[in-house]
Amino acid sequence: MPIAHWVCVYHLKIAKAGAELREKLQRIGVYRESGHEHLNGSVVIPLVNQSGDVVQLYGRKILNNLREGTAYHLYLPGDHAGVFNIEYLQNNSADEVILCEALIDALTFWRWGFKNVTSSFGVNGFTDEILQTLIELKSNVC
Numbered sequence: 296m297p298i299a300h301w302v303c304v305y306h307l308k309i310a311k312a313g314a315e316l317r318e319k320l321q322r323i324g325v326y327r328e329s330g331h332e333h334l335n336g337s338v339v340i341p342l343v344n345q346s347g348d349v350v351q352l353y354g355r356k357i358l359n360n361l362r363e364g365t366a367y368h369l370y371l372p373g374d375h376a377g378v379f380n381i382e383y384l385q386n387n388s389a390d391e392v393i394l395c396e397a398l399i400d401a402l403t404f405w406r407w408g409f410k411n412v413t414s415s416f417g418v419n420g421f422t423d424e425i426l427q428t429l430i431e432l433k434s435n436v437c
Contacts, residue, residue: 323371324371339352350376351375353368375416389411
């Protein structure tokens with residue numbers, strides 16, 4: 296068989312795998328119906344559940360020259376899920392946990408050495424999952 300045949304077969308396999316991946320990403324909301332990335336132009340922070348599975352993505356736009364009406368804070372479609380920094384909180388006993396309103400605030404605490412930090416999903420985004428995690432940790436919440 297000529298090399299061109301194998302190149303074509305290889306590219307078809309890659310194209311099929313790429314299409315399957317794009318379809319999965321569209322189903323969970325990373326790609327929009329239009330095919331555009333939902334979190335394009337954002338710093339993206341993954342949120343995990345107690346099993347360590349990524350269950351939500353938060354995106355914060357990094358530029359200020361956005362079209363009017365463009366949201367600066369984005370999540371995947373659906374209910375808020377996951378707990379920021381859950382692995383550290385579960386594996387390191389802390390007498391106190393710092394609860395921030397926003398993930399960017401929690402990252403600031405983390406950067407300055409306060410590893411015992413987590414966050415809600417904004418002012419109205421304190422979920423039952425976050426509450427249950429804090430109860431299980433038996434830590435004081437600051």
